[in-house]
Amino acid sequence: MKITDVETYIVGNPWKNWLFVKLHTEEGIYGIGEGTLNGFAKTVEACIHELKHLYIGMSAFDVEAITLRMIRDVYSDGGQIQGSALAAIETACWDIIGKATNQPLYKLLGGRCHEKLRCYANGWYRGPRTPENFYEKAKTVVEKGYTALKFDPFGSAWRTVERKDFELALNIIEAVRDAVGQDVDILIEGHNRFSVHTALQFAEAMLPYNPAWFEAPVPPQHISSMVEVAKRSPIPIACGEDYYCREQFAELLKHDAVHIIQLEPQFLGISASKQICGMVHAHNGVIAPHSAQGPICSVVCSHLNMATPNFYLHEIFDEFNEPWEEEVLTPLFKIEEGYLQPPERPGLGVDLNLELMAQHPYHTGNWIPLFKQGWEKREGNG
Template identity: 80%
Template sequence: MKIIDVHTHILGNPWKNWLFVQVETDEGLTGLGEGTLNGFAKTVEAAIHELKHLVIGMDPFDVETISLRLFRDVYSDGGQIQGSALAAIETACWDIMGKALNQPVYKLLGGRCHDKLRCYANGWYRGPSTPENFHEKATAVVAKGYTALKFDPFGAAWRTVEKRDFNLALENIAAVREAVGPDVDILIEGHNRFSVHTALQFAEAMMPSNPTWFEAPVPPLRVSSMVEVARRSPVPVACGEDYYSREQFAELLKHDAVHIIQLEPQFLGISASKQISGMVHAHNGVTAPHSAQGPVCSVVCAHLNMATPNFYMHEIFDEFNEPWEENVLLPGMKVENGYLQPPEGPGLGVELNLEEVGKHPYHVGNWLPLFRSGWEKRERMV
């Protein structure tokens, strides 16, 4: 079997253009992948088409060599853009492998490690950054059966915050805790916002609400800053979604300070994601992969998580996105009472509905400006 072409499709979701890839083979099997990257859909699409000549004619089963060609052989560090292009093509190859062998991808990654995947809700808090909105929306989330939910209570904060905004963020966190009760995990999203001292001030101040983790409290590029916060914070730190290589995770893990690792299969590909999960396992850590790009990313994470012994929680955006999203993939994944099963069909177990994709064209305003007031509404910004 040989790869003969790579096709791309962009769907205009109001808060992030989704980029899908279909890899075509000479035996008629087609694989599905995703290369979504906030604000860079057209850029990643161009990278895919610029790099695809490197994999045309290759056997889709040779995913390790395909990854080397798309990253090492280019001899340039294209960061998340190059990682997204690589992952989109490599994921599609795993989909082809599963179809050729008539097995779901998680079976190829080591098989079933869990009866079901515990999910946490994200994207549920659209609307104003007020305690009233957070309380109302959190109440609705737990009514759906979720036992964990994540949210960013910090508005458009960056590095430091005024006392009024500091107190409002704490009120938002307390409102969620009051809404969900003592037994639900609340996960605080930092979105790389703060300086070390601001992050530590928040970590101390949010403790009365008993959060399960404080995610990405400082920017990721200075590992030393993340390690300092993790060692001094009373709330466990989670991070990793920004990294796109094994080496970055090796640098983070060697400090034994962060033990909740949120690798991003969208930047790494499935092969590297499985290997990094093993690295985390060796450090007595757990994985909670980032699954907030698009619907194919969520399916990929479901397969990876099912085959990962040290999996912790699965992120769910899909149920809180636009109502038409359930038509983008056929069949769609369904969360039942806060838990999820990966698709059991061969490969990823889903196909792209091109008719639905065609209804939602690309728009330059479809992105998430996390440091602009009103981003929480997740509406088109231009």
Template identity: 85%
Template sequence: MIITDVETFIVGNPWKNWLFVKLHTKEGVYGIGEGTLNGFAKTVEAAIHELKHLYIGMNVHDVETIALKMTRDVYSDGGQIQGSALAAVESACWDIIGKEANQPLYNLLGGRCHEKLRCYANGWYRGPRDPQMFHEKAKAVVDKGYTALKFDPFGNAWRTVEKRDFQTALEIVAAVREAVGPDVDILIEGHNRFSVHTALQFADAMVPYKPAWFEAPVPPQNISSMVEVAKRSPVPIACGEDYYCREQFAELLKHDAVHIIQLEPQYLGISASKQIGGMVHAHNGVIAPHSAQGPICSVICAHLNMATPNFFIHEIFDEFNEPWEEHVLIPPMKVENGYLQPPEGPGLGIDLNLEEIAKHPYHPGHWIPLFKQGWEKRQKLD
């Protein structure tokens, strides 16, 4: 299966422009992938086309070599942009390999390790930063059958917070815990916001509400800061969605401080993601891949999670997005009573609905401004 061309499609989803690819082969079989990166849809799209001279003419089975050509051989560190371009192409290769083998992707990655995938809801709290709003919407999430949900109660906080904002964040956490009861897991999203000191203050204050994790409490660049928080926090720390190479995970894992790893297949590709899952397994940890990009990313994570013995929990943003999202993929992937099965068709098991995609063009205001007041409302920016 020789790669002959690549097409790209940007879908104007209001909270984040999605970037999809369609990779063509000489044999007429095509694969799809995703390269979504908040705020950089057109930039990643340009990278996919600028680097295509490195993978056009390659055999889709040579995914490791394609990855090296698109990263090592370029001899530049393009970070998440380069990683997103690689992941889009490499995922499409795996889709084609699965179609050729007539097997779902998870069977190519090791087969079924789980009967079904437990999911947590994200993106459900669109609205004002108010404890009552969080309380009401959390109840609605649990009514859908979810046994876990994640949220960011911190507004537009950055590094430090004033006492009133600190108290508001705790009131929101308390409101959610009261709404869902003691048996539902609540996961607190930090979005890389805080200094070490502030993160530890919040971690200590959250203890009465028994969160299952405190995610990305400090910026990811200084791994020593993440390790310090993880070792001192009474709440489990989760992180990893920002990292785009194996070496960053190796540096994090060698400290044996963080044991919930949220690797991002969108920046790594499927092959590296599977390898990192094994690295985490060797450190007695679990993976909970970041799956808040677009719907193809969610499908990829479902296949990866099904084939990973140390999988913990699957992130679902799709159900709480725009209603038209369920028409973007054929067939749509559905959560049932808080659990998920990956598609059973060959490869990824899904295809693009180009007619629906054409209805939602790119818009520069489609991104999440996490440090802007009122970002939780997820309103389009001009």
């Protein structure tokens, strides 16, 4: 199953340009993958083509060897850019393997571990940063059947916040709790915003609203800071979406402080992601993979989650995008009453709608400016 060529496609999703690949083989079987990275679509695309001399001619079944060539052999740390390029190619390889063996991806990763996957909604709070908007939007989410939802109430905050803004964030959290009741999990997104002290102040202040987790409250580079917050916070801490290699997770897990791990298959590839799930399992932790890059990423996570015993929650962003975007993949990948099943067709079980994709070209303004006032409106940055 020798790889012969790669094609790349950028789709102008208004809040983040999506990058997809199509990997071809001698036998005519092709696989699809995704390399989306906020603000770096063309950069990752260039990386995929610059490194193709390392994987063209290899067997699509040799995913571990391809990983070594694209990561180790380059002998440079390209971080999330290099990881996104690797993940796009490796995902396409797994899609080819599934098609060649006539098996859905999750069966190749260990088989069915769950009856269905519980989802949490993200991206639903698009609009002004007011308690009223969050309240109304949260009620709509619950009406769709979701039993968990995530949101960032902190505006453009960075490291510290003024008292007025601190109180507004708490008022938003209170409004969401009032809207959804006590039986729905609320998940607070920090987006790596705060200093250790500010994060702990928020963790204490939000405790009355009983969040299920406080996500990425401090920047990821200093693992010691994340560990300090996790050990002192009364709210469980979740993190991991920023890491792009096993070693970073090993360093985090050895402190036995964070037990909700949000690995990002989009930076790691499927093989490393499965291995990290096992590492988390060995530390009595659970996984809730980051699944907000793009639609193929979400499908990949559905397969990984189904085959992982210590799965916790599946992130859903796709249902709250532009209406046309649900047709980027065929057949439709749908959530039913807050739960989903991975596709049962061979490989990933989905394909790209190239005709629709061509109608939505790349635009430089398509990225999320998380530290710019009003980013919650998701109107782009152009």
